[in-house]
Amino acid sequence: MREQSLKIVLPKEGTVRKIGRTKELEESLWLVYSGTGVEFLFRGKQLKLTMLGDSTVAEGRETQARIGIYVNDRRVVDDILDRPEKVYSLWNSPEPAEAVIRVVKLSEASRSMAGIGQIEVDPEAYITPTESSNHLIEFIGDSITCGYGVDDEVKEHIFATSTEDVTKTYAYMTAKALDADYSMVCISGYGIISGYTDTGVKQPEMTVPQYYEKLGYSHGTYLQDYRAQEETWNFAKHQPDVIVINLGTNDSSYTMGKADRQEDYVANYVEFLKVVRRNNFRAVIFCVLGIMGEELCPRVEQAVADYRGETGDTNIYYMGFSDQDPTDGYVVDWHPTERTHEKAAKRLTSTIREILNW
Numbered sequence: 495m496r497e498q499s500l501k502i503v504l505p506k507e508g509t510v511r512k513i514g515r516t517k518e519l520e521e522s523l524w525l526v527y528s529g530t531g532v533e534f535l536f537r538g539k540q541l542k543l544t545m546l547g548d549s550t551v552a553e554g555r556e557t558q559a560r561i562g563i564y565v566n567d568r569r570v571v572d573d574i575l576d577r578p579e580k581v582y583s584l585w586n587s588p589e590p591a592e593a594v595i596r597v598v599k600l601s602e603a604s605r606s607m608a609g610i611g612q613i614e615v616d617p618e619a620y621i622t623p624t625e626s627s628n629h630l631i632e633f634i635g636d637s638i639t640c641g642y643g644v645d646d647e648v649k650e651h652i653f654a655t656s657t658e659d660v661t662k663t664y665a666y667m668t669a670k671a672l673d674a675d676y677s678m679v680c681i682s683g684y685g686i687i688s689g690y691t692d693t694g695v696k697q698p699e700m701t702v703p704q705y706y707e708k709l710g711y712s713h714g715t716y717l718q719d720y721r722a723q724e725e726t727w728n729f730a731k732h733q734p735d736v737i738v739i740n741l742g743t744n745d746s747s748y749t750m751g752k753a754d755r756q757e758d759y760v761a762n763y764v765e766f767l768k769v770v771r772r773n774n775f776r777a778v779i780f781c782v783l784g785i786m787g788e789e790l791c792p793r794v795e796q797a798v799a800d801y802r803g804e805t806g807d808t809n810i811y812y813m814g815f816s817d818q819d820p821t822d823g824y825v826v827d828w829h830p831t832e833r834t835h836e837k838a839a840k841r842l843t844s845t846i847r848e849i850l851n852w
Contacts, residue, residue: 500540500614503621509613510534511623513598514677515709515727519717522546523610525559525599526710526722528640528660529678532610533596538619541585541595546609547575548714555656557713559608560601562661565593572600574656575608594624601655602640604681606714607722629674629852630732632777633665634702634770635740637682638785641666643826644835651826653682662832664785664815665738667839672852677732681711685745687755687762696748702741703766707773729773736846737770737777742790749790756793763797764804771807778850784815785830785838813845 503509505523514530516523524546525531543563550557555574563571563582571582585593599608613621633639639660646657660666660678669676681702683690689700705711707729710722742759749755763781770779783794795812802808815838818824822833830838846852 499617500542501617501619503613503615505532505610505613509621509623511626513675515679517709517722517725519720521612522717524716525597525608525610526712527599527603527678528601528658528680529598529666529676531596531598533594533624534621535592535624536585536595536615536619536621537592538585538590538616539587540614540616540619542581542583542614543595543597544611544613545575545580545582546611546716547578547580548607548609548712548716550606550714551576551578556654557605558655559599559606560655560658561608562598562600564596564598567594575606579611590618598661600641600660601658602680602682603710603712603722605655605712607710607712607716609716627673627675629672629736630677630734631669631672631674631736631738632677632679632734632774633738633740634706635665635678635680636684636702636744638743638830639663639665639678639680639740640682642682642829644829644832646826647823647831649824649826649828653826657826662835664835664838664842667835668738668842668846671839671843672846674736677734679706681705683744684741685743685748686741686766687759688745688748690744690747692747694748694750700744703762703769706766706769734774734777736780736850737774738780738782738842739770740782742783742794743786746787746789751789756790759790760793760797760800763794764801767797767801767810768805771805777809779810780813780842780846781810782813782815782842785818785834786828788814788817811845811849813842815841
Protein backbone atom coordinates (compact mmCIF):
# COMPACT_ATOMS: atom_id res chain seq x y z
CA MET A 495 0.00 0.00 0.00
CA ARG A 496 1.07 3.59 -0.53
CA GLU A 497 2.57 5.14 2.55
CA GLN A 498 0.77 8.21 3.87
CA SER A 499 2.06 11.03 6.04
CA LEU A 500 2.71 9.79 9.54
CA LYS A 501 2.24 11.48 12.89
CA ILE A 502 4.77 11.28 15.70
CA VAL A 503 4.04 9.80 19.12
CA LEU A 504 6.60 9.99 21.91
CA PRO A 505 7.45 7.00 24.16
CA LYS A 506 6.41 8.54 27.45
CA GLU A 507 4.23 7.93 30.49
CA GLY A 508 0.61 7.63 29.44
CA THR A 509 1.51 6.47 25.94
CA VAL A 510 3.47 3.28 26.65
CA ARG A 511 3.77 0.94 29.63
CA LYS A 512 7.32 1.04 30.89
CA ILE A 513 9.10 -2.18 31.83
CA GLY A 514 11.89 -2.01 34.40
CA ARG A 515 14.14 0.95 35.14
CA THR A 516 13.84 3.47 32.32
CA LYS A 517 14.50 7.18 31.91
CA GLU A 518 12.57 9.75 29.86
CA LEU A 519 15.00 12.26 28.40
CA GLU A 520 14.60 14.79 25.58
CA GLU A 521 11.69 13.11 23.77
CA SER A 522 13.27 9.67 24.10
CA LEU A 523 13.05 6.82 26.58
CA TRP A 524 16.25 5.06 27.64
CA LEU A 525 16.42 1.40 28.57
CA VAL A 526 19.10 0.49 31.08
CA TYR A 527 19.12 -2.98 32.66
CA SER A 528 18.42 -6.32 30.98
CA GLY A 529 14.74 -6.76 30.15
CA THR A 530 13.87 -3.08 30.27
CA GLY A 531 11.48 -1.89 27.62
CA VAL A 532 7.95 -0.80 26.80
CA GLU A 533 4.66 -2.34 25.77
CA PHE A 534 1.66 -0.69 24.13
CA LEU A 535 -1.51 -1.40 22.20
CA PHE A 536 -1.54 -0.02 18.68
CA ARG A 537 -4.55 0.37 16.43
CA GLY A 538 -3.98 1.69 12.94
CA LYS A 539 -2.56 1.02 9.49
CA GLN A 540 1.12 1.93 9.80
CA LEU A 541 3.72 1.89 12.57
CA LYS A 542 7.41 2.71 12.55
CA LEU A 543 9.65 2.79 15.60
CA THR A 544 13.05 4.44 15.98
CA MET A 545 15.69 2.89 18.26
CA LEU A 546 18.70 4.87 19.48
CA GLY A 547 22.20 3.63 20.24
CA ASP A 548 24.37 5.05 23.00
CA SER A 549 28.07 5.94 22.96
CA THR A 550 29.06 2.29 22.36
CA VAL A 551 27.67 2.04 18.81
CA ALA A 552 31.18 2.16 17.34
CA GLU A 553 32.69 -0.39 19.75
CA GLY A 554 31.59 -3.71 18.23
CA ARG A 555 29.21 -6.58 18.90
CA GLU A 556 30.89 -7.44 22.19
CA THR A 557 29.52 -4.20 23.64
CA GLN A 558 26.59 -2.87 21.58
CA ALA A 559 23.05 -3.25 22.90
CA ARG A 560 20.90 -6.12 21.62
CA ILE A 561 17.17 -5.47 21.35
CA GLY A 562 14.10 -7.53 20.55
CA ILE A 563 10.81 -6.13 19.23
CA TYR A 564 7.63 -8.19 19.40
CA VAL A 565 4.34 -7.88 17.56
CA ASN A 566 1.56 -9.89 19.22
CA ASP A 567 4.15 -11.91 21.17
CA ARG A 568 6.16 -12.81 18.06
CA ARG A 569 9.72 -11.49 17.89
CA VAL A 570 9.92 -9.68 14.57
CA VAL A 571 13.15 -7.78 15.25
CA ASP A 572 16.32 -9.16 16.86
CA ASP A 573 19.08 -6.67 16.26
CA ILE A 574 22.25 -5.03 17.50
CA LEU A 575 22.30 -1.23 17.81
CA ASP A 576 25.43 -0.53 15.79
CA ARG A 577 24.32 2.91 14.62
CA PRO A 578 23.11 6.00 16.50
CA GLU A 579 19.64 5.55 15.01
CA LYS A 580 17.72 2.68 13.42
CA VAL A 581 14.15 2.76 12.12
CA TYR A 582 11.98 -0.38 12.07
CA SER A 583 8.75 -0.72 10.12
CA LEU A 584 6.54 -2.90 12.32
CA TRP A 585 3.08 -2.62 10.80
CA ASN A 586 1.64 -1.86 7.38
CA SER A 587 -1.93 -2.84 6.52
CA PRO A 588 -4.67 -1.51 4.22
CA GLU A 589 -7.24 -1.44 7.01
CA PRO A 590 -6.92 -0.47 10.69
CA ALA A 591 -6.02 -3.37 12.95
CA GLU A 592 -4.88 -3.90 16.54
CA ALA A 593 -1.53 -5.23 17.68
CA VAL A 594 0.39 -5.38 20.95
CA ILE A 595 3.93 -4.04 20.50
CA ARG A 596 6.69 -4.83 23.01
CA VAL A 597 10.31 -3.63 22.97
CA VAL A 598 12.80 -5.49 25.19
CA LYS A 599 16.47 -4.79 25.79
CA LEU A 600 17.96 -8.28 25.61
CA SER A 601 21.52 -7.44 26.72
CA GLU A 602 22.83 -6.08 29.98
CA ALA A 603 23.34 -2.53 31.18
CA SER A 604 27.02 -2.60 32.11
CA ARG A 605 28.19 -2.54 28.49
CA SER A 606 25.52 -0.41 26.80
CA MET A 607 22.05 1.09 26.91
CA ALA A 608 19.36 1.53 24.28
CA GLY A 609 16.94 4.35 23.56
CA ILE A 610 13.48 4.47 22.06
CA GLY A 611 12.98 7.51 19.90
CA GLN A 612 9.86 8.61 18.07
CA ILE A 613 7.03 6.28 17.15
CA GLU A 614 5.44 7.09 13.80
CA VAL A 615 1.85 6.07 13.00
CA ASP A 616 -0.82 6.96 10.46
CA PRO A 617 -2.96 10.03 11.30
CA GLU A 618 -5.99 8.03 12.53
CA ALA A 619 -4.00 5.55 14.59
CA TYR A 620 -3.76 5.51 18.37
CA ILE A 621 -1.39 4.08 20.95
CA THR A 622 -2.23 3.30 24.56
CA PRO A 623 -0.34 1.50 27.37
CA THR A 624 -1.19 -2.14 27.98
CA GLU A 625 -2.49 -3.11 31.41
CA SER A 626 -0.01 -3.87 34.17
CA SER A 627 -0.08 -7.21 35.94
CA ASN A 628 -1.36 -7.56 39.50
CA HIS A 629 2.16 -8.53 40.60
CA LEU A 630 5.66 -7.08 40.19
CA ILE A 631 8.87 -9.02 40.83
CA GLU A 632 12.30 -7.42 41.05
CA PHE A 633 15.31 -9.63 40.31
CA ILE A 634 18.72 -8.58 41.63
CA GLY A 635 21.61 -10.58 40.24
CA ASP A 636 24.70 -11.09 38.15
CA SER A 637 25.51 -12.69 34.80
CA ILE A 638 23.12 -15.59 35.40
CA THR A 639 20.20 -13.18 35.68
CA CYS A 640 21.48 -11.26 32.62
CA GLY A 641 21.41 -14.35 30.39
CA TYR A 642 25.16 -14.22 29.79
CA GLY A 643 26.14 -16.13 26.66
CA VAL A 644 22.89 -18.10 26.53
CA ASP A 645 22.79 -17.97 22.72
CA ASP A 646 26.31 -19.36 22.26
CA GLU A 647 26.69 -22.99 23.30
CA VAL A 648 30.48 -23.02 23.06
CA LYS A 649 31.71 -22.73 26.63
CA GLU A 650 35.21 -21.68 25.58
CA HIS A 651 33.95 -18.58 23.76
CA ILE A 652 34.21 -15.11 25.30
CA PHE A 653 31.48 -12.70 26.34
CA ALA A 654 29.51 -10.62 23.84
CA THR A 655 26.29 -8.69 24.31
CA SER A 656 25.14 -10.19 21.01
CA THR A 657 24.80 -13.61 22.69
CA GLU A 658 22.89 -12.39 25.77
CA ASP A 659 19.12 -12.85 25.94
CA VAL A 660 17.37 -12.12 29.21
CA THR A 661 14.15 -13.74 27.96
CA LYS A 662 15.88 -17.14 28.23
CA THR A 663 16.73 -16.74 31.93
CA TYR A 664 15.18 -18.19 35.08
CA ALA A 665 14.15 -14.65 36.08
CA TYR A 666 12.17 -13.82 32.95
CA MET A 667 10.68 -17.32 32.87
CA THR A 668 9.61 -17.09 36.51
CA ALA A 669 7.86 -13.77 35.98
CA LYS A 670 6.09 -15.14 32.92
CA ALA A 671 4.99 -18.31 34.72
CA LEU A 672 3.55 -16.22 37.56
CA ASP A 673 1.91 -13.75 35.16
CA ALA A 674 3.89 -10.98 36.85
CA ASP A 675 5.58 -7.82 35.63
CA TYR A 676 9.31 -7.70 36.33
CA SER A 677 12.25 -5.39 36.83
CA MET A 678 15.89 -6.51 36.59
CA VAL A 679 18.90 -5.11 38.44
CA CYS A 680 21.77 -7.29 37.22
CA ILE A 681 25.42 -6.83 36.27
CA SER A 682 27.70 -9.60 35.02
CA GLY A 683 30.74 -10.32 37.17
CA TYR A 684 29.42 -8.37 40.17
CA GLY A 685 28.74 -9.51 43.72
CA ILE A 686 28.03 -8.39 47.29
CA ILE A 687 31.61 -7.68 48.41
CA SER A 688 33.67 -8.54 45.34
CA GLY A 689 33.33 -9.06 41.65
CA TYR A 690 34.74 -12.08 39.90
CA THR A 691 38.47 -12.56 40.39
CA ASP A 692 40.78 -15.22 38.99
CA THR A 693 43.66 -14.15 41.22
CA GLY A 694 42.00 -14.15 44.64
CA VAL A 695 42.43 -10.37 44.86
CA LYS A 696 39.28 -8.61 46.02
CA GLN A 697 37.40 -6.53 43.41
CA PRO A 698 35.38 -4.17 45.66
CA GLU A 699 34.50 -1.80 42.82
CA MET A 700 32.45 -4.59 41.22
CA THR A 701 29.50 -4.77 43.61
CA VAL A 702 25.77 -4.47 42.94
CA PRO A 703 24.77 -2.79 46.26
CA GLN A 704 26.59 0.45 45.37
CA TYR A 705 24.32 0.88 42.33
CA TYR A 706 21.07 -0.50 43.71
CA GLU A 707 19.64 2.92 44.54
CA LYS A 708 20.68 4.32 41.16
CA LEU A 709 18.90 4.13 37.80
CA GLY A 710 21.59 1.67 36.75
CA TYR A 711 25.21 1.24 35.84
CA SER A 712 26.72 1.34 32.35
CA HIS A 713 29.94 1.96 30.48
CA GLY A 714 27.80 3.60 27.80
CA THR A 715 26.57 7.19 27.89
CA TYR A 716 23.82 8.99 26.01
CA LEU A 717 22.56 12.47 25.17
CA GLN A 718 25.30 14.85 26.24
CA ASP A 719 27.23 12.28 28.27
CA TYR A 720 24.31 11.28 30.50
CA ARG A 721 25.23 8.46 32.92
CA ALA A 722 22.71 6.09 34.50
CA GLN A 723 24.82 5.66 37.64
CA GLU A 724 24.48 9.37 38.41
CA GLU A 725 20.67 9.20 38.49
CA THR A 726 18.85 8.25 41.72
CA TRP A 727 16.07 5.71 41.22
CA ASN A 728 12.57 6.60 42.45
CA PHE A 729 11.35 3.56 44.36
CA ALA A 730 8.04 5.17 45.31
CA LYS A 731 6.51 4.59 41.88
CA HIS A 732 7.61 0.97 41.54
CA GLN A 733 7.01 -1.09 44.69
CA PRO A 734 7.52 -4.80 43.94
CA ASP A 735 5.53 -7.55 45.62
CA VAL A 736 8.51 -9.91 45.48
CA ILE A 737 12.27 -9.36 45.32
CA VAL A 738 14.63 -12.16 44.33
CA ILE A 739 18.31 -11.65 45.19
CA ASN A 740 20.78 -13.95 43.45
CA LEU A 741 24.25 -12.69 44.38
CA GLY A 742 27.28 -14.64 45.56
CA THR A 743 28.50 -16.59 42.56
CA ASN A 744 31.19 -13.99 41.86
CA ASP A 745 31.94 -13.42 45.55
CA SER A 746 32.86 -17.09 45.88
CA SER A 747 35.82 -16.57 43.54
CA TYR A 748 37.18 -14.25 46.23
CA THR A 749 35.99 -15.93 49.47
CA MET A 750 37.53 -19.25 48.34
CA GLY A 751 36.43 -21.12 51.45
CA LYS A 752 38.18 -18.66 53.79
CA ALA A 753 36.10 -18.13 56.93
CA ASP A 754 36.97 -14.46 57.45
CA ARG A 755 36.06 -13.57 53.87
CA GLN A 756 32.84 -15.53 54.10
CA GLU A 757 31.89 -13.74 57.30
CA ASP A 758 32.55 -10.43 55.56
CA TYR A 759 30.21 -11.58 52.79
CA VAL A 760 27.49 -12.44 55.32
CA ALA A 761 27.82 -9.13 57.18
CA ASN A 762 27.64 -7.10 53.98
CA TYR A 763 24.75 -9.20 52.70
CA VAL A 764 22.79 -8.33 55.85
CA GLU A 765 23.51 -4.63 55.34
CA PHE A 766 22.36 -4.86 51.74
CA LEU A 767 19.12 -6.50 52.87
CA LYS A 768 18.50 -3.48 55.08
CA VAL A 769 18.92 -1.19 52.07
CA VAL A 770 16.57 -3.32 50.00
CA ARG A 771 13.96 -3.34 52.76
CA ARG A 772 14.26 0.41 53.36
CA ASN A 773 13.31 1.03 49.76
CA ASN A 774 10.74 -1.76 49.39
CA PHE A 775 8.67 -1.88 52.55
CA ARG A 776 6.07 -4.44 51.45
CA ALA A 777 8.03 -6.91 49.32
CA VAL A 778 8.58 -10.54 50.19
CA ILE A 779 12.31 -11.14 49.73
CA PHE A 780 13.77 -14.40 48.44
CA CYS A 781 17.54 -14.85 48.75
CA VAL A 782 18.68 -17.53 46.33
CA LEU A 783 21.97 -18.97 45.18
CA GLY A 784 23.34 -21.95 43.29
CA ILE A 785 23.39 -22.95 39.60
CA MET A 786 27.11 -22.06 39.11
CA GLY A 787 28.38 -23.31 42.46
CA GLU A 788 26.92 -23.88 45.91
CA GLU A 789 29.85 -22.90 48.14
CA LEU A 790 28.19 -19.79 49.58
CA CYS A 791 24.66 -21.18 49.82
CA PRO A 792 25.00 -21.86 53.57
CA ARG A 793 26.29 -18.32 54.02
CA VAL A 794 23.26 -16.85 52.24
CA GLU A 795 21.05 -18.89 54.53
CA GLN A 796 23.05 -17.55 57.48
CA ALA A 797 22.64 -13.96 56.23
CA VAL A 798 18.87 -14.41 56.09
CA ALA A 799 18.84 -15.80 59.63
CA ASP A 800 21.11 -13.01 60.94
CA TYR A 801 18.96 -10.36 59.26
CA ARG A 802 15.78 -11.84 60.71
CA GLY A 803 17.30 -11.97 64.17
CA GLU A 804 18.64 -8.44 64.02
CA THR A 805 15.60 -6.72 62.52
CA GLY A 806 12.64 -8.92 63.42
CA ASP A 807 11.66 -8.88 59.75
CA THR A 808 10.36 -12.35 58.89
CA ASN A 809 9.13 -11.49 55.39
CA ILE A 810 12.27 -13.01 53.89
CA TYR A 811 13.25 -16.52 52.81
CA TYR A 812 16.24 -18.51 51.57
CA MET A 813 16.10 -20.92 48.64
CA GLY A 814 18.96 -22.87 47.06
CA PHE A 815 19.19 -23.74 43.38
CA SER A 816 20.66 -27.06 42.29
CA ASP A 817 24.02 -26.85 40.58
CA GLN A 818 23.84 -27.04 36.79
CA ASP A 819 23.78 -30.54 35.33
CA PRO A 820 26.62 -31.18 32.85
CA THR A 821 24.21 -33.16 30.68
CA ASP A 822 22.28 -29.94 30.06
CA GLY A 823 25.43 -28.42 28.59
CA TYR A 824 27.12 -25.07 29.10
CA VAL A 825 27.27 -21.80 27.21
CA VAL A 826 29.94 -19.08 27.16
CA ASP A 827 32.38 -19.23 30.11
CA TRP A 828 30.57 -22.28 31.54
CA HIS A 829 27.36 -20.34 32.12
CA PRO A 830 23.92 -22.02 32.28
CA THR A 831 22.01 -23.05 29.19
CA GLU A 832 18.37 -22.24 28.53
CA ARG A 833 17.52 -25.74 29.78
CA THR A 834 19.28 -25.06 33.09
CA HIS A 835 17.42 -21.76 33.39
CA GLU A 836 14.13 -23.59 32.79
CA LYS A 837 14.85 -25.94 35.69
CA ALA A 838 15.75 -23.04 37.99
CA ALA A 839 12.61 -21.13 36.97
CA LYS A 840 10.45 -24.14 37.75
CA ARG A 841 11.91 -24.41 41.25
CA LEU A 842 11.68 -20.67 41.99
CA THR A 843 8.15 -20.42 40.60
CA SER A 844 7.02 -23.32 42.77
CA THR A 845 8.60 -21.78 45.89
CA ILE A 846 6.99 -18.37 45.34
CA ARG A 847 3.60 -19.95 44.67
CA GLU A 848 3.83 -22.10 47.80
CA ILE A 849 4.76 -19.22 50.11
CA LEU A 850 2.60 -16.46 48.60
CA ASN A 851 -0.28 -18.63 47.41
CA TRP A 852 -0.18 -17.04 43.94
